[in-house]
Structure formats: C-alpha cells, structure tokens
Amino acid sequence: MRPVKLALLGCGTVGSEVVRLLHEQAPDLTARIGAELELAGIAVRRPGRKRGSLPVDESLFTTDALGLIKRDDVDVVVEVVGGVEPARSWLVEALRAGKSVVTANKALLAEDGATLHEAAAEGAADLYYEASVAGAIPLLRPLRESLHGDRVTRVTGIVNGTTNYILSSMDASGAGFDEALEKAGELGYAEADPTADVEGFDAAAKAAILASLAFHTRVTAADVFREGMTAVTAGDMASARRMGCTIKLLCIAERGPDARGRESVGVRVHPAMIPRTHPLAAVQDAFNAVFVEAEAAGQLMFYGQGAGGTPTASAVLGDIVAAARNKLTGTRAPGENAYAHLPIRSIGEVVTRYHISLDVAERPGVLAAVAGVFARHEVSIATVRQSGRAQDAQLIIVTHGAPDANLAATVAELDQLDIVRSIVSVLRVEGGA
C-alpha cells in the first residue's frame, strides 16, 4: 500500500508536536490505518530556524505553502498556522483539488467556515477540525456524529484554557492578571496575540463552531455576544468567594423559543459567577469542560486539556488518521449539515441573571429608590446584601432571570441615580449562584 502523504502547514507549538507524535507513534499509526503516513513537506516562515530536537529531515522545510499544497503526491493538508488569511486561500485550494484538510484554526472556521465547507463539497474532500475547539477533548466528533440522532438544546462550558488558567490562578493564589497571562503564554496555551484569549474572541470562535454543529445552523463569530475577562478584578473574585462562588469565562449556546415564541439560537461568551458546588467551578488551570444537553441523551460532560501543543496535537493526529483511512477506503467524513437555518437571538432577548455591586449613599430611602429601578424594568431581585460604612454603603444585588436588555437598562438607570456613587461591578450569574 502506498503511503498517505501529508503537507504540514506551520511548525509552532502545535505543529512541532504533530511532527513528534507522527514520528514516535509511526508503527501504531501504520497498523491502525493500514498504510504509512509520510510527511511530504512542512511549510514554515523561517526554514533556517534551529528545530534541533525535531525528528525530521531539514530538506522537508519550505516557505512555499501553496506549492506544497499543490503537489500531486499530497493527500492530506494539515493546517496549524492560524489566522484567516492566507490559511483560507490555502485550504480552499486544497479542498477544491480533492485533498483532505485537517485544521486547528477556529478563527478561520468561525469567520468563514461556509467557504471551507463549500470548497469541501465541491472537491468531495474531507474537512476535519476537532483540535479547533477544546484542544484534546473529543467534542466535535460526538456532536457531528454520535449525537446526530438526538436534538441538542444547550452547550455550556469553559472553552479557553488561557483565561481559565488566569482566573483559576487569581482565585487560588490571588495571582495578578499580567503574571498569570505571561505564564499561560510560556506554557503554549495563549494565542499568538493573547488579546484573542482575554477579550473572548477565541472562546467566541469556538462557541460559533459548537453552535453551528449543535443546532445545524450556520453561526459565525459575528453572531456571538462576546465580553472578555479583562474587567474581572481581584475585588470581584473576592466578592464571589464571599458568596461561595467563583468566576469563569463561559461559552453558552442555547436553542429554544424566544419572546415571540419563535425557535431561535442564542450564543454568548462572558465571565460569569458560578457556585463553587457547580461542576465547572472545579475546572482548573488550562483544562476545559463542556456540558452538552440533548433531549434524549440528557446531560453529557466532556472534560480534558483544552490547550497546549501536545494535547492539541492528539486531536490533530486523530483527524489525520480518520482522513487517511477515508482516503484508503474511498469514504468521506460527514459534510456540513446546516439545514435548520435557525434565526440568531440578540443578547438583549436572552434571559440572564446579574450580580450588581453598587457604592451608595448611606441614608434612609436608598434601598427603596434602588429597588424601584429594578421594578420599573420588571427585574425581580433574588437577594440584597448591604455592608454599611459612615456615609456610604455597598449594596450587592443578585437578580432573578430577566431579558438581558432589561438588566442592562436597569444598570444604566442605576448609574444615573444621585444616591449611586459608583457601579463597582456587574457580572452575569449562572447555575443557581
């Protein structure tokens, strides 16, 4: 049997681990596939760079990614460069030519997955992207295959390792944001531009990919409500701790009837306060965890390493094996299945709960005035806690569920009240906190 030939694009944190695992596991991979996997070439930016410990022939390195993709002997293109361009042009070229693609590129899939899926359909080619969401955790294959007999209603989780590493460091040791981010970068968790992590763009891209698969509807990054975690302070974390909670950056994708009774999809990424008893509160460091709720299956939980070169390479290798097997047997991966065309609900229509911390003047009638604002916006208060000082006091209010637009309008009106000296923090609450 002739070997299945791979073109590897990118040899950074993930790419170098793909090379290492391909070498170390070669005999097993050959036995599992029924043919050898062979690297036809590795596209890099700087071919002369020292990659001393990598078990490959230097002659494989090239700066001509497109030339490598177009080679007749290449069967599978593995893209671990990242970013929208030139990755999109490369992958479209490969797919249209009937070459299978394995990619970890969530930014591209969430921005313009449709173009890749269309190119895959045109070229009758496989498009695999398990590594793009939650690193090593097998999550997309269960959504794309195992759960196809069921109706998924909600996907909730922690899908960014860098921010979970930062938030769990802030919670456990009171570590500062900058220090924890630097460490996450050193450990290979952070994106090339870590703004993508801390501002929630990376999690939003993953949320779009998850929602598209779960709800059979094209959801792009632009459809996802996104709020990063840079505004979460040590004070917020301490306040959460006092309430028996912690703060996590959550991705939530849900389907169901909106206020007009129309079946729709809401997808959001934001920091949220959750009780310490919640299973997601126990997810530490760069680990990820995702709950999938489906009508027949009930609740499923997926947990594991969501970032880092080696765990991510595990998912890439799994996809390479699947693509190689398909090449040999003439079968294909499931294609895009976006038949449902569900409308996207705006964040204003999504029912959320808020934890609001206010500095207020300490005088009679303050509580009534504050409560009046909530009532005017039809927001019901679950708990109020007041800690008083000489002339001012802090009020901590947790609401019941209400449309996010009502909650936002409540905060905006509170901000206008003379008795409110400052709005110290506003956080959404999930899971019964």
Ligand SMILES: NC(=O)C1=CN([C@@H]2O[C@H](COP(=O)(O)OP(=O)(O)OC[C@H]3O[C@@H](n4cnc5c(N)ncnc54)[C@H](O)[C@@H]3O)[C@@H](O)[C@H]2O)C=CC1
């Ligand atoms: N690091 C992680 O934990 C995870 C990363 N990913 C995704 O995997 C992909 C790769 O990520 P990393 O390996 O962490 O990034 P990285 O920045 O370590 O590696 C990317 C490599 O691509 C190279 N490159 C850039 N432009 C190129 C070009 N025009 N031609 C050839 N090579 C080029 C860079 O020099 C770099 O070595 C990204 O899409 C990322 O979002 C997905 C899951 C986890």
Ligand SMILES: N[C@@H](CC=O)C(=O)O
């Ligand atoms: N930067 C990402 C890497 C994996 O997708 C993260 O921190 O989760």
Ligand code: NA
């Ligand atoms: Na995965």
